[in-house]
Amino acid sequence: MxxxxxxxxxxxxxxxxxxxxxxxxxxxxxxxxxxxxxxxxxxxxxxxxxxxxxxxxxxxxxxxxxxxxxxxxxxxxxxxxxxxxxxxxxxxxxxxxxxxxxxxxxxxxxxxxxxxxxxxxxxxxxxxxxxxxxxxxxxxxxxxxxxxxxxxxxxxxxxxxxxxxxxxxxxxxxxxxxxxxxxxxxxxxxxxxxxxxxxxxxxxxxxxxxxxxxxxxxxxxxxxxxxxxxxxxxxxFVAQFIGENNTLNGVITAIKGDLCEVKLDNGEVIDAKPVNVSKVGERTCVSIRPERVEVNPARLQPGAHTLKAEVLEFIYMGDIFRTRLRVAGNEDFIVKTRNAPDQVRMTPGTQIDIGWLPQDCRALDA
Amino acid sequence: MASAQSHARRRAFFLVLPLLAFILITFVAPIGQMLHRSFHNDGFTMHEDIGTGVRTPIMTNLKAWFDANPAGTEPTEEAFAALAADMVVLRELKAPGQAGTRINYELSGTRSMFTKAARQAKKLEAPYKDAFLDLDKDWLNPDLWRVMRDASSAYTFNFYLAALDLTRSSDGSIEKVNENRQVYVTLFTRTLFLSVLITFLTFVLGYPIAHLLATLPLRYSNLLMILVLLPFWTSLLVRTTSWMVLLQSQGVVNDSLVGLGLLGDENRLQMMYNQMGTVIAMTHILLPFMVLPLYSVMRPINPSYVRAARSLGATSWTAFRRIYFPQTIPGIGAGALLVFILAVGYYITPALVGGADGQLISNLIAFHMQKSLNWSLAAALAALLLGGILILYWLYDRLIGIDNLKLG
The missing domain is CATH 3.40.50.300 (P-loop containing nucleotide triphosphate hydrolases)
Known part of the structure; x- marks a missing residue:
């Protein structure tokens, strides 16, 4: 040694x-x-x-x-x-x-x-x-x-x-x-x-x-x-391969410092952190980890995005709840919530608001 | 529950019944019959009419005399009288040839004495001893009387003695036959030696082939496998004959060697009609029986064993010797046993390319079956061969273990 x-x-x-x-x-x-x-x-x-x-x-x-x-x-x-x-x-x-x-x-x-x-x-x-x-x-x-x-x-x-x-x-x-x-x-x-x-x-x-x-x-x-x-x-590739990952596809519309603006395919515009995208007009794949998505609007931090979502499926996994949502046209958007006493169990079919911080949202190559 | 089980068992038994019958008829019965023949020959005690199937005891008077007098007794007038009476019976049954042949097996040149005496049987008169001696001086030969005494009982181990180059002297003790008539022990030894040699050669040639087969990518190994199996699909006779074409003194191999100047025209190699021919042709013919069990054992050996050994610090030779080779031993055992047993009983190839000193014991068995018609001796030789193989099998079981055998 x-x-x-x-x-x-x-x-x-x-x-x-x-x-x-x-x-x-x-x-x-x-x-x-x-x-x-x-x-x-x-x-x-x-x-x-x-x-x-x-x-x-x-x-x-x-x-x-x-x-x-x-x-x-x-x-x-x-x-x-x-x-x-x-x-x-x-x-x-x-x-x-x-x-x-x-x-x-x-x-x-x-x-x-x-x-x-x-x-x-x-x-x-x-x-x-x-x-x-x-x-x-x-x-x-x-x-x-x-x-x-x-x-x-x-x-x-x-x-x-x-x-x-x-x-x-x-x-x-x-x-x-x-x-x-x-x-x-x-x-x-x-x-x-x-x-x-x-x-x-x-x-x-x-x-x-x-x-x-x-x-x-x-x-x-x-x-x-x-x-x-x-x-x-x-x-x-790394985002998809490591852990669970939600992706939303869109086009870069503006880059301003350490944030960029992405126009999702359904027309909504969100902010994200540009990682390996460089120019406006480029297609991008925005990645958000399921546990960084907040489903309780009361807990959302200032500066967070909110998007409309529809609950498609609720899976009880013991320590966590795994909920599948439709967000911006993506039907495989997963949200993980801790099985805490005050946690709501979402029923499929309901419309909810979800949100996340722009810096947890990474704009990657498409 | 129990009745359902026994019903199922009975049904299973009926399913294997045809197989059992087949084995019994085609395997157990002929071998048993053959083995029985090796110690039972009623040529001198019983006559069976071919047409009617009527069985008549023969040589009964002589047998009575033998029973009354101990072995080694000089044949008396009484004995010759009994013989004369039996000759009359033989003549009536047209059986002197059969009785003479039985005696001739053990003492050659005696068959004609029986046919001649039987022809004159009616004219024989007392004193019978002199009458017989008039026909042939040899009727007083003590060996003849010893052989007749042995043959008067259908059960005898004399064929086994003969198969081991042994005989009984006139006083009944066991001794070796004349040196110039000792053939069987030499042949047994040669058969064993050549079979071991052939087994060894197939191992030396087959091991690398099997290894290649087991490690090459599938499309190459399939092609190689076809080459290995090709001899199986060609007639044995064709293969043996092609060896004759290749190996004879004016054959392809010799012509090439002479053509290349490696060999003088007058020094052409004698590779045929001797042991060398037998060894070369049989090694080739039996090679697949070594390759296939080896292959079946090598195929599933994970290449990571050798890699592991290499990563642990072993040279490729050590990895082979200590890791790969020990795992192929069951295949070597199976292949060697298979090739050896086949070689020991091999017949056609040595008969065709073996010449005089490339003959194996099976060729002699065939000779006694087809030419000399001494089936009892052939049976005794075969039984000894079978016994020898069973002993080797037992030894193999003790040393390596039959459960280590892997045929495929």
């Missing part, structure tokens, strides 16, 4: 491109710098290039162009077994013909570590994931969650500084997944390891990461800490 010179650039992707067929680029001009100890998530739909990036880092794919550096060294020509990177696979890839203990022993054996040290490290790694009693079991005798823990322990047992995880929680049920999300982040921070985590589950990305890189079409759309990603998406 002490090596000062590279702590801010432990992993570097420098203008990396990848193409499988020589024509279409799966990864286009990727630049990414990871400081030591960071938990970075690559998030994106399938086919967005995130797994390819991970495989290039692990050494199972080679970059067509550009360079990948690990701790200052270019690793393009280093075979996977010499990179010393721990990896957790989606399918866990626990060796079925070996016991849990033998699985964990494998990376230590190939490194020529003495038996006594090996046993000690295995024990420590198993205790770390609370699987101490399972050393003699076969992977097939373990549940999905237990296999997941073993896969994690195996990736950590040889004390790598960098660990890659390829959708490791995809096969688990919701409760277990949430528990493991917590476990993985805890371990990563306790051990101070740098983690690159690939997932298509945005909740996972938001709850676990220090920073999230949102991939689409081979390009990082936005690289930011979770809160920034959610609250200030830089384009409409």
């Amino acid at each position: 002490a090596n000062g010179k590279n702590d801010d650039a432990f992993v570097v992707f420098d203008r990396v491109q990848k193409s499988y067929d020589g024509e279409t680029l799966v990864v286009k001009d990727l630049n990414l710098t990871l400081p030591r100890g960071e938990f970075l998530t690559m998030l994106g739909p399938s086919g967005s290039g995130k797994t390819t990036c991970l495989m290039m880092l692990a050494g199972f794919e080679t970059a067509t162009h550009g360079e990948i550096l690990l701790d200052g060294r270019p690793i393009n020509n280093i075979p996977p077994h010499k990179r010393g990177i721990g990896m957790v696979f989606q399918s866990y890839a626990l060796f079925p013909h070996m016991t849990v203990g033998e699985n964990l022993s494998f990376p230590l054996e190939v490194r020529g570590i003495a038996k006594s040290t090996r046993e000690e490290k295995i024990k420590r790694a198993l205790d770390m994931v609370q699987m101490g009693q399972f050393a003699n079991r076969r992977p097939a005798q373990l549940s999905g969650g237990q296999q997941q823990r073993i896969a994690l322990a195996r990736a950590l047992v040889f004390e790598p500084e960098l660990v890659l995880m390829d959708e490791p929680l995809g096969a688990l049920d919701k409760q277990l997944r949430e528990h493991m999300q917590f476990e993985i982040t805890r371990l990563a921070h306790e051990l101070g390891i740098t983690t690159v985590y690939v997932t298509h589950d945005q909740t996972e990305a938001l709850t676990m990461s220090d920073r999230v890189a949102v991939f689409n079409d081979g390009v990082i759309q936005q690289l930011a800490p979770p809160d920034q990603l959610y609250e200030t998406p830089q384009n409409s």
